[in-house]
Amino acid sequence: xxxxxxxxxxxxILPAFVIxxxxxxxxxxxxxxxxxxxxxxxxxxxYDLPALLDGWVxxxxxxxxxxxxxxxxxxxxxxxxxxxxxxxFNAGHIKDAxxxxxxxxxxxxxxxGDAKPFLIVCKSGQTAGKGAMALRLSGFSxxxxxxxxxxxxxxxxxxxxxxxxxxxGSPNWVTDASASLPVNGFPxxxxxxxxxxxxxxxxxxxxxASDWAIASDGVxxxxxxxxxxxxxxxxxxxxxxxxxxxxxYKPISLDGDVVSALPASEECLIYCFTxxxxxxxxxxxxxxxxxxxxxxxxxxxxxxxxxxxxxxxAWHHSNDYEFVTxx
Numbered sequence: 326x327x328x329x330x331x332x333x334x335x336x337x338i339l340p341a342f343v344i345x346x347x348x349x350x351x352x353x354x355x356x357x358x359x360x361x362x363x364x365x366x367x368x369x370x371x372y373d374l375p376a377l378l379d380g381w382v383x384x385x386x387x388x389x390x391x392x393x394x395x396x397x398x399x400x401x402x403x404x405x406x407x408x409x410x411x412x413x414f415n416a417g418h419i420k421d422a423x424x425x426x427x428x429x430x431x432x433x434x435x436x437x438g439d440a441k442p443f444l445i446v447c448k449s450g451q452t453a454g455k456g457a458m459a460l461r462l463s464g465f466s467x468x469x470x471x472x473x474x475x476x477x478x479x480x481x482x483x484x485x486x487x488x489x490x491x492x493x494g495s496p497n498w499v500t501d502a503s504a505s506l507p508v509n510g511f512p513x514x515x516x517x518x519x520x521x522x523x524x525x526x527x528x529x530x531x532x533x534a535s536d537w538a539i540a541s542d543g544v545x546x547x548x549x550x551x552x553x554x555x556x557x558x559x560x561x562x563x564x565x566x567x568x569x570x571x572x573x574y575k576p577i578s579l580d581g582d583v584v585s586a587l588p589a590s591e592e593c594l595i596y597c598f599t600x601x602x603x604x605x606x607x608x609x610x611x612x613x614x615x616x617x618x619x620x621x622x623x624x625x626x627x628x629x630x631x632x633x634x635x636x637x638x639a640w641h642h643s644n645d646y647e648f649v650t651x652x
Contacts, residue, residue, distance in 0.1 A: 360513070365521065383444070383470065394646065405423065448481065458609055508585050551594050
């Protein structure tokens with residue numbers, strides 16, 4: 326009888342002990358996605374920056390001259406997304422263009438499909454870089470219309486008032502050689518998803534909603550207060566000059582972790598000739614998690630004469646193309 330009692334007690338105590346022991350076992354940490362997850366996905370799918378810079382911008386020249394603009398001033402081989410505000414769009418736009426808020430470009434492109442490539446149009450060709458990058462990273466063929474609606478017709482010109490030689494004579498504009506690029510860690514962010522495509526889609530949405538630009542005046546006044554990166558060749562960097570302390574940084578790539586030259590969390594500024602390439606690059610960097618901004622209008626506002634004389638990308642004038650106020 327005593328033996329049966331002991332067995333009965335053991336049958337009650339043992340399961341309780343096992344359950345209690347299981348509760349004390351540490352739970353397996355949930356797997357998370359991070360910079361490395363996204364990096365691996367981007368490289369595997371051909372979304373490193375050098376590949377994305379291939380054919381990303383196109384000038385709206387007339388078809389008679391080998392360009393994309395038809396005689397009736399439409400652009401028939403592209404779906405044209407005009408991402409300017411509704412009032413700007415209603416004041417005049419390219420015939421057959423579709424007014425799409427920047428934040429909605431990917432959603433709208435999915436509705437339309439990929440039968441034609443997309444042409445992204447803004448005021449100056451700079452904001453459009455964000456839209457084109459979002460679409461390319463989402464699997465669509467997309468380009469920026471060079472210089473935006475400013476290039477289409479002088480009615481919409483925002484460029485002429487934003488060129489100049491503001492850096493001429495400034496002690497903060499120099500021609501010395503670049504310092505060696507720093508080596509930093511990568512942006513520290515995590516997501517509950519480990520699926521590269523899901524992570525990328527979420528990062529694109531975040532990029533489209535992010536601030537992306539900074540005026541050059543404050544940077545020229547105090548370049549030491551910023552992390553500045555110049556996207557030119559070394560010859561361009563030393564001949565035309567650059568912000569004092571700016572790094573010459575071309576190419577930018579995930580390959581070989583070249584991108585680690587950028588600070589992991591601090592703000593970094595990218596600039597180029599016109600602000601168009603740098604806005605496109607900034608969009609890509611923001612997707613990766615960098616706190617990147619593009620310097621508006623590039624060096625066209627700082628050394629326009631020097632750029633023009635050197636045959637580098639520089640604003641000249643608008644075309645006189647027709648536009649419509651309703652499709």
